Amino acid sequence: MENKKPRLLFVDDDTLLLETLKTTFWRSHVVETCTSPLAALELLRSGKRYAVIVSDMSMPFMNGVDFLRQAAALDRDAVRIMLTGYADLDTAMAAVNDGVVSHFLIKPCPTTNLKEVINTCVLSYIERTTVPDYDIVLPAPLDRFVGISDIVVRLRAMLHRLGQVDATVLFTGESGTGKSLAAEVLHAVSPRSKKPFVRVNCPSLSEGVFGAELFGSVRGAYTGAVRDSMGRFMAAEEGSILLDEIGDVPVEMQSKLLQVIERKEFEQVGDHKTIKANVRIIAATNADLEQLVSQP
Template identity: 95%
Template sequence: MNGPLWYSAIIRTPMENKKPRLLFVDDDTLLLETLKATFWRGHVVETCTSPLAALELLKSGKRYAVIVSDMSMPFMNGVDFLRQAAALDRDAVRIMLTGYADLDTAMAAVNDGGVSHFLTKPCPTTNLKEVINTCIVSYMERTAAPDDDIVFSAPLDRFVGVSDVVVRLRAMLHRLGQVDATVLFTGESGTGKSLAAEVLHAVSPRSKKPFVRVNCPSLSEGVFAAELFGSVRGAYTGAVRDSMGRFMAADGGSILLDEIGDVPVEMQSKLLQVIERKEFERVGDHKTIKADVRIIAATNADLGQLVEQGLFRKDLFYRLNVMHLELPPLRERREDIPLLVKAFLDELAKQFDSKSIKISDNALNLLKQYSWPGNVRELRHSLERGATLCVNGVIRMIDLPNSLLAGAKTQVSSQYEEMSEREMLLAALKGASWNKARAARELGMSRSSLYRKMKESGIQKDESAN
């Protein structure tokens, strides 16, 4: 990816600066009103009771991300309509919705009408939403500019990096921000799953509404339901007043269920109800409350394996796994480490009220070679320690955590393995600005050993001018 990492405009696609456009074609006016009411948020919805009228819209130049058509309609059936629609709008994803399903009809719809999904009536709203969201993402992936040409909005700046995997991740977050689908983030601890969820919320139409994070392991089984869904006075011992749960607090916005793999099996059915029906009940109350919330989940666990072990519901896993993004470990994106270091040091300089905090070349090389089992989180904590202990605003190897320093001698040897001993000593001395004590520490030897080796190698004090 060429050019600067941070941008201020938006992605250039056929949906530039617009909501995804949906076209529903059905002779059932009541159904069309229901669909319009269901999909108005986050989409531009148009409806037609006649396939002939819908074709006129397409002939006038209107284009759609998804076209949903009934099968049996006056003047023209759904297969013929979608075949003609495909000729006018090749990019639109086409869905057939019918009350009369049979294998021959389905095959005709797929072969002749280019239909990607064939759904039977009555189709639950939740199922239709998931299918349409999937189709919108498919449409955006096919019609968007290549990742190298994407121009990002400001919140995506927070995902720092130039590696291919980070460029693709930012592009996918931008695209998923335009649809209201449930998203599951997976990856090792410290890879940035919570940050990804915050960025996804920030680039979505819900960005002006609350973003609520729930740390699932911190909630005991006894208070889990009350914390998530709220409770009424007297619902349990200690419930002296009505309480608003996290879902009510996130109304209109997004909720992150962090480490969802740790949710007790007994409580998973309640989460499934919220995801499927978009409704819940407070503890001690029978009144149903509608949930206008985007659900984002994150985990470092293998949910598929938990399903096999009977520790996670299969139906809940499928509901959460509508859109799945795996965040890479830091060891697989080492080229991003220098940029991450700079970003973190800029933050720490502001935090410590310092003009700037720098890092020595040897210390940076060590960071680039370390395996980072704790990923980006461990990197930041290491730099925070270094910024606290460093002298004159420069982090050196000796300022880094012991876990890194334990391998420092090996790392330095590897770094200088192509050099003669004299070249190695000179490189370390220059990197330490000819401070002998500091150079000795970074080389993993005593100061007296350094002086002896300098004498043996014929290194003079006046070489500091070179």
């Protein structure tokens, strides 16, 4: 299979914003930009296809809703995102209800938020568009999943595509179905494959040591802390970390874990200095997380 990065199309009449978006996404995606919705439609009519199309609401010649409605007819698989101001909020919500827009974000939108939404949309696109292909030769790590059924072939192809998207991934399923193996393979086929792969068995960590194990601690943070200690996230720097059985994370630690998942930053136990984490987070669980969240 040809190693292709996900393709993104940004449409906005703000040229400075488009340059910022190019700088943000070019390493992990193929990025194209248009300052006019009419020019963007010509790209789609020429046969170009994208994983995600991001459009501003207010533009000359055509508004974002009309553009995305026409874009949807030309490229049904693309996930469509609208950037809108508060004045256009009702219009954006109506577009979501009509199925024209998949997501909308309020401007000004922090780049980190947009990046997380786009990564999520790319994962959705990959899941929907990956089909079994028995004639494609895939990289060696994917051979660890043995089988010729449609499900296995589709899984291998999906992992290969997910490897090129530097987004957080959650594997769910019963014990023994290969979630940890899928995480290892995902790391092995990603650009981070030469860097560490760190596994954390969440149920094995008690509440008292959970923070120190994940984020590290500084000397004097607690009784017996005679030196600085590097946590699992620091050990996985530039690589990947697997949070196995994430459904068993203590409630008291969930907010700190959410911080590192959403913002890729954390603090060591006993220190208030914020540390940036350059790490891909992969999680796995055999629990029904939606059911657990709904419980009082």
